[in-house]
Amino acid sequence: MANKHAESLLEAGRTGPADAGGAPPPTPERRRMRRAGSIAWLYLATFVLGIGLWWLYAALGDNELAPGPPEVIRSFGEGLRNGWLLEHTQASLGRVVAGFLLGVALAIPAGFLMGWYRWARGMVEPWVQFFRTVPPLALIPLVIVFLGIGETAKIFVIFLAAFLSCVIATFQGVRNVDVTFVNAARVLGAGDATIFGRVIVPASMPYIFVGMRVALGSSWATLVASELLAAPTGLGRMMQSAQQFLQTERIVVGIIMIGALGFAMDRLLLVGERRLTSWQEVR
């Protein structure tokens, strides 16, 4: 009896307009892959075009200080051979990773608290909103006063930038959880702890990832500023001294390193995001 009923349902599933197709349709996946293939070609094309325009400008223009791709590649090789590129990159990467991880690690629980408890929102939000519009660069003199010019001060500035971008996104994520999900959990017998752990956290995951990616961007953006604080090494430091010695090709090397590392770390986050939020209806 149960079987017959099930069959009739499946039959209905096949004929009903909204139920078209007995199995989940695999087509969107394939379509997405095809689209991903064509977009990769566009990426390559626009990259080649950009480099070509830059080269053309450097070669035809009479600006001695405008480095072309060959000069930059030469500088890059020299940096690798002499070790200064790796040294500066390591120093910067360490600061960004430390500041970013600390910022995100504090922002996610803070955002959850703000979304869940009124008192937490009331106490934290004014500070967050206030400091959000103040560029970290403007805080540097004060940071020097309180934390000195050591590594702590630099990481703190990056931490602040990461924290402020991520905490807002997490908070928004918790606030935007569909109340129907919460009600659905409650009528199934869920208490507050279960609702938090099994509904609020997964439902706000997409927002948290957006927050983390914005935080990563702010972390790198703040790096150069943080290395104004008498850093002995770091990509920002390297670019500042290159500026003084008119080594413009070295500045381009620094820009490319920061851009490439930021891009790679963002891709890493994107992989995590895809894995944890692939349940989303649209992407």
Added chain:
Amino acid sequence: MAPMISIQSVTKVYQSSRGEVTSLDDVSLDVDRGEFVTLVGPSGCGKSTMLNLVAGLLEPTSGRILVDGAPVAGPGPDRGVIFQQYALFPWLTARKNVEFGLRLQGLNKRERRERAQHYLELVGLGRFGSALPKELSGGMKQRCAIARAYAVNPSLLLMDEPFGALDALTRVQMQDDLLATWQQERRTVLFITHDVDEAVYLAGRVVVMSPHPGRISDIVDVPLPYPRTEDMRLSPQFAQIRGRVWRGVHHPSATSTLRGDGA
């Protein structure tokens, strides 16, 4: 024996930006064990409010509600709710959705699996346990939500326009499926709809509500036996009952005799 649901002179007043809105005005209704009752009425008649009150998601301004003889204090797994927007957790597979409530009841993994599979099969989703909600059609999602509500073994099912978002053909199929499921695992059902046809086809008793303020304007018995068939849907007797409900919904003034005492 006490009725399954006893709504006793319940009034619900909302505070809105334009002042107080009386959503339900002194409404009383008893629903017996095993009954299939539909609530039908235009928007603003307070039918969803009534369901949310019984579910424990809202509290009455005055009056009281008993479920199985005990006053309602917050939501609980004895009252399963099926929402119009399906409310499946999109990050969980169909099976994990059905297991959600079972896990809260402390069932071990094997028991959860078996119960979930049983109810997925009952609604015809036996092969779709590992599908995510986004991979299911609207009708399949709602069937999964019905399986999830059934699985925790509630004595009462509250359905808030569950087929409202489906197209007409799927909707008719879902009505038959729901009645088939209901006849196998008989529970008391309170079903909300704004579709007169649906209200009459499913119910043993149709409660007609009128808006501003929300009141019960008519209660219509449907003496057709279960299982309901297409022939019944097209019969003169059905048309007659349908006509009375239709007039009650669309011309509430004509049936102004207040028959809200229910029992």
